[in-house]
Amino acid sequence: xxxxxxxxxxxxxxxxxxxxxxxxxxxxxxxxxxxxxxxxxxxxxxxxxxxxxxxxxxxxxxxxxxxxxxxxxxxxxxxxxxxxxxxxxxxxxxxxxxxxxxxxxxxxxxxxxxxxxxxxxxxxxxxxxxxxxxxxxxxxxxxxxxxxxxxxxxxxxxxxxxxxxxxxxxxxxxxxxxxxxxxxxxxxxxxxxxxxxxxxxxxxxxxxxxxxxxxxxxxxxxxxxxxxxxxxxxxxxxxxxxxxxxxxxxxxxxxxxxxxxxxxxxxxxxxxxxxxxxxxxxxxxxxxxxxxxxxxxxxxxxxxxxxxxxxxxxxxxxxxxxxxxxxxxxxxxxxxxxxxxxxxxxxxxxxxxxxxxxxxxxxxxxxxxxxxxxxxxxxxxxxxxxxxxxxxxxxxxxxxxxxxxxxxxxxxxxxxxxxxxxxxxxxxxxxxxxxxxxxxxxxxxxxxxxxxx
Amino acid sequence: xxxxxxxxxxxxxxxxxxxxxxxxxxxxxxxxxxxxxxxxxxxxxxxxxxxxxxxxxxxxxxxxxxxxxxxxxxxxxxxxxxxxxxxxxxxxxxxxxxxxxxxxxxxxxxxxxxxxxxxxxxxxxxxxxxxxxxxxxxxxxxxxxxxxxxxxxxxxxxxxxxxxxxxxxxxxxxxxxxxxxxxxxxxxxxxxxxxxxxxxxxxxxxxxxxxxxxxxxxxxxxxxxxxxxxxxxxxxxxxxxxxxxxxxxxxxxxxxxxxxxxxxxxxxxxxxxxxxxxxxxxxxxxxxxxxxxxxxxxxxxxxxxxxxxxxxxxxxxxxxxxxxxxxxxxxxxxxxxxxxxxxxxxxxxxxxxxxxxxxxxxxxxxxxxxxxxxxxxxxxxxxxxxxxxxxxxxxxxxxxxxxxxxxxxxxxxxxxxxxxxxxxxxxxxxxxxxxxxxxxxxxxxxxxxxxxx
Numbered sequence: 001x002x003x004x005x006x007x008x009x010x011x012x013x014x015x016x017x018x019x020x021x022x023x024x025x026x027x028x029x030x031x032x033x034x035x036x037x038x039x040x041x042x043x044x045x046x047x048x049x050x051x052x053x054x055x056x057x058x059x060x061x062x063x064x065x066x067x068x069x070x071x072x073x074x075x076x077x078x079x080x081x082x083x084x085x086x087x088x089x090x091x092x093x094x095x096x097x098x099x100x101x102x103x104x105x106x107x108x109x110x111x112x113x114x115x116x117x118x119x120x121x122x123x124x125x126x127x128x129x130x131x132x133x134x135x136x137x138x139x140x141x142x143x144x145x146x147x148x149x150x151x152x153x154x155x156x157x158x159x160x161x162x163x164x165x166x167x168x169x170x171x172x173x174x175x176x177x178x179x180x181x182x183x184x185x186x187x188x189x190x191x192x193x194x195x196x197x198x199x200x201x202x203x204x205x206x207x208x209x210x211x212x213x214x215x216x217x218x219x220x221x222x223x224x225x226x227x228x229x230x231x232x233x234x235x236x237x238x239x240x241x242x243x244x245x246x247x248x249x250x251x252x253x254x255x256x257x258x259x260x261x262x263x264x265x266x267x268x269x270x271x272x273x274x275x276x277x278x279x280x281x282x283x284x285x286x287x288x289x290x291x292x293x294x295x296x297x298x299x300x301x302x303x304x305x306x307x308x309x310x311x312x313x314x315x316x317x318x319x320x321x322x323x324x325x326x327x328x329x330x331x332x333x334x335x336x337x338x339x340x341x342x343x344x345x346x347x348x349x350x351x352x353x354x355x356x357x358x359x360x361x362x363x364x365x366x367x368x369x370x371x372x373x374x375x376x377x378x379x380x381x382x383x384x385x386x387x388x389x390x391x392x393x394x395x396x397x398x399x400x401x402x403x404x405x406x407x408x409x410x411x412x413x414x415x416x417x418x419x420x421x422x423x424x425x426x427x428x429x430x431x432x433x434x435x436x437x438x439x440x441x442x443x444x445x446x447x448x449x450x451x452x453x
Numbered sequence: 454x455x456x457x458x459x460x461x462x463x464x465x466x467x468x469x470x471x472x473x474x475x476x477x478x479x480x481x482x483x484x485x486x487x488x489x490x491x492x493x494x495x496x497x498x499x500x501x502x503x504x505x506x507x508x509x510x511x512x513x514x515x516x517x518x519x520x521x522x523x524x525x526x527x528x529x530x531x532x533x534x535x536x537x538x539x540x541x542x543x544x545x546x547x548x549x550x551x552x553x554x555x556x557x558x559x560x561x562x563x564x565x566x567x568x569x570x571x572x573x574x575x576x577x578x579x580x581x582x583x584x585x586x587x588x589x590x591x592x593x594x595x596x597x598x599x600x601x602x603x604x605x606x607x608x609x610x611x612x613x614x615x616x617x618x619x620x621x622x623x624x625x626x627x628x629x630x631x632x633x634x635x636x637x638x639x640x641x642x643x644x645x646x647x648x649x650x651x652x653x654x655x656x657x658x659x660x661x662x663x664x665x666x667x668x669x670x671x672x673x674x675x676x677x678x679x680x681x682x683x684x685x686x687x688x689x690x691x692x693x694x695x696x697x698x699x700x701x702x703x704x705x706x707x708x709x710x711x712x713x714x715x716x717x718x719x720x721x722x723x724x725x726x727x728x729x730x731x732x733x734x735x736x737x738x739x740x741x742x743x744x745x746x747x748x749x750x751x752x753x754x755x756x757x758x759x760x761x762x763x764x765x766x767x768x769x770x771x772x773x774x775x776x777x778x779x780x781x782x783x784x785x786x787x788x789x790x791x792x793x794x795x796x797x798x799x800x801x802x803x804x805x806x807x808x809x810x811x812x813x814x815x816x817x818x819x820x821x822x823x824x825x826x827x828x829x830x831x832x833x834x835x836x837x838x839x840x841x842x843x844x845x846x847x848x849x850x851x852x853x854x855x856x857x858x859x860x861x862x863x864x865x866x867x868x869x870x871x872x873x874x875x876x877x878x879x880x881x882x883x884x885x886x887x888x889x890x891x892x893x894x895x896x897x898x899x900x901x902x903x904x905x906x
Binding site for chain 1 (some may be wrong): 476481482483485546572602606609610613615619637638641642656658673674675676678679695696697699701702703704708710711712714715716717723724725728729733734736737739740741743744746747748750752754755758761762766768769770772773774775776777779780781783784785787788790791792793795796797799801802806809811813816817820824825828830832836837838843859882885886887
């Protein structure tokens with residue numbers, strides 16, 4: 001059933017005031033769909049429907065809402081109801097939500113929570129944003145050395161329902177150091193009297209609390225993990241991160257790269273929910289920097305004024321070819337830089353490959369340069385009023401522009417990485433500005449040399 | 454321990470011919486790292502090390518290799534050894550590998566496999582590339598109505614070790630229609646005599662065999678799933694897809710978008726392993742199309758020849774401003790189109806939002822237009838030899854260029870979606886070409902009107 005039909009049925013029940021039936025209907029939906037439905041309602045109705053949800057469902061629905069919606073609900077609730085809700089949430093979801101609230105509200109909420117939960121949340125709120133610590137969860141199954149399979153299974157039956165995952169069980173020593181993991185599958189296949197350390201896999205891949213979420217995502221992706229343990233600086237287990245949360249991290253990091261590559265400051269918010277001023281603020285800095293950098297391109301043109309104002313319309317002919325030359329150069333550079341940035345992000349290219357990458361791009365540029373210069377020569381000769389000399393000058397400039405563009409395009413992201421800048425910044429906009437200057441210099445140098453003006 | 458140290462230790466054992474110790478050392482490594490190590494060896498050594506691996510490990514290591522490496526290993530093996538290897542692999546990994554082999558080799562391999570496996574692989578090879586069917590696995594746990602928890606647990610203990618996941622169990626009716634799922638967690642908490650349908654969740658989110666992998670990834674991401682069932686056109690369960698494979702799909706789809714947005718034909722291969730000719734072939738079509746499109750920009754300039762050749766260096770002054778105007782317009786358009794493309798890909802923007810998006814972009818453009826035009830006016834006035842009239846004309850053109858660029862940039866991806874083209878095609882390169890023409894027309898129209906030439 002598609003969302004519009006779901007919504008119209010729920011709306012009908014809601015406006016008829018049939019609460020019991022509405023509760024029944026909501027029961028048939030996935031939490032994600034309920035959150036989506038709530039988003040379409042006004043504050044008052046949203047709270048009515050939200051209160052109809054069973055307690056465990058409402059906490060999960062809440063975790064799927066965006067911050068706007070959450071704030072709307074929290075504002076409509078009184079404090080005790082809000083505190084109850086936070087208490088029912090998984091700790092990582094609660095922290096995720098509290099991070100977005102004003103500090104005063106967080107303090108009020110936490111005073112209402114029980115002591116243990118408050119301490120935990122406070123600890124989580126201290127991890128740097130986007131670190132492994134800030135996205136981990138503490139709802140995992142841990143066992144100490146000497147636990148038998150029978151004891152472990154009993155414990156899983158007793159407390160497993162509240163854990164984020166029971167697929168992987170973590171084995172600790174007395175100082176909480178992570179010694180190894182046991183898959184639930186292995187536990188199921190073993191006899192009750194064996195001890196967990198016999199079944200333990202000691203080749204554990206883990207991350208540190210302070211590792212960036214990008215590192216976590218790369219590790220999970222590389223090793224095809226379903227969850228990864230998070231340890232502190234003394235190798236003690238403090239949490240785990242499950243792959244479903246990693247999927248969100250990956251999309252977030254990709255969006256960030258897309259934004260940076262289009263000369264914008266990255267933003268965590270959904271486009272339609274971001275204010276016009278915030279959008280403008282994120283876009284202005286790079287536009288300004290790039291616009292002012294383009295002054296140099298203007299200076300190059302002014303410098304070659306004599307060529308432009310030379311006789312017989314040659315100046316206009318060259319001017320008419322500038323946009324094509326600049327765009328082709330920019331596109332060539334963007335292709336090379338995009339592949340370099342992407343290769344770096346996926347770990348397919350490393351810093352030490354810079355020679356290989358450059359040699360590859362130069363050969364690609366030679367092929368593309370010959371083809372494009374040739375097509376361009378024929379195009380100018382046959383389809384424009386300009387003569388063969390102009391066609392030759394422009395095509396020669398085109399050839400060298402492509403070589404320069406590809407070389408700049410592929411090396412800049414790698415150099416950025418070398419000095420610990422984000423390679424994604426060295427994308428189309430900056431490459432285009434640099435290639436513009438190069439292509440104009442090449443064009444006018446050839447023109448003034450060949451035509452001797 | 455980092456990879457270089459791992460490699461030097463293994464290399465030492467290998468060259469000393471200490472096979473037993475090497476086998477022991479390999480035993481300590483993750484399959485992904487073993488695959489990475491094998492990649493650094495020549496064919497002969499690679500096969501020596503590969504043969505040292507235990508059977509189940511070697512099949513998994515094989516699935517983590519890239520196609521180059523796999524082909525190298527297969528070529529070095531005789532047929533019976535190769536067939537044994539394919540028999541040991543999970544079916545989805547085997548299919549993934551066979552898809553890349555020449556048809557003749559596939560036939561020879563399959564003739565050696567047992568009958569049941571051959572039929573299955575053949576069926577998989579018939580699903581369209583990148584469809585849910587082609588990436589699913591059939592190693593899942595299924596139960597029919599009436600199975601008790603005790604029976605189910607016994608079956609999981611008996612066959613669970615060969616399954617891709619045992620977290621979710623699938624409940625089918627007699628015609629293999631998918632009725633619902635039971636989480637292993639729920640099974641563990643229930644008493645042995647209950648039947649599985651009592652514990653069943655009937656709100657199952659599934660995909661069809663022919664759905665594109667992008668649809669699968671979007672669904673898994675939206676609902677935070679760890680695995681998703683794949684059904685045929687009669688709703689019969691035919692396979693499942695686990696989230697670790699989805700992580701790879703997401704990165705693949707993102708790479709495709711990055712490539713399309715930089716005017717390249719998408720490619721599945723790693724950059725460093727793609728030949729120079731393939732790279733050139735993927736990049737040439739759009740470069741040619743865009744270069745030839747730029748002819749129109751040239752025609753616009755030629756059309757306004759009189760303005761360019763007008764007295765007192767105004768022509769050169771305007772020419773000097775063309776690159777800056779074009780680049781700023783292109784950057785503004787790219788920002789808008791990137792956010793629209795990304796919003797569409799993540800499902801944050803839909804077709805019906807086109808009015809909202811356009812209205813938002815126009816307001817952003819007004820803010821940016823005023824700021825940039827003002828800065829530009831002051832820049833030309835104070836820092837160039839040109840007079841206030843030129844500064845005014847260029848800045849006015851800048852303002853309107855930004856409005857046009859943002860409008861084109863945000864609407865084209867949505868319009869592409871409307872006619873079932875990939876929105877990612879409507880990115881920086883095409884937008885830039887269109888905005889170039891617009892910005893030049895605006896500039897020269899203002900110039901000829903204001904200066905009355």
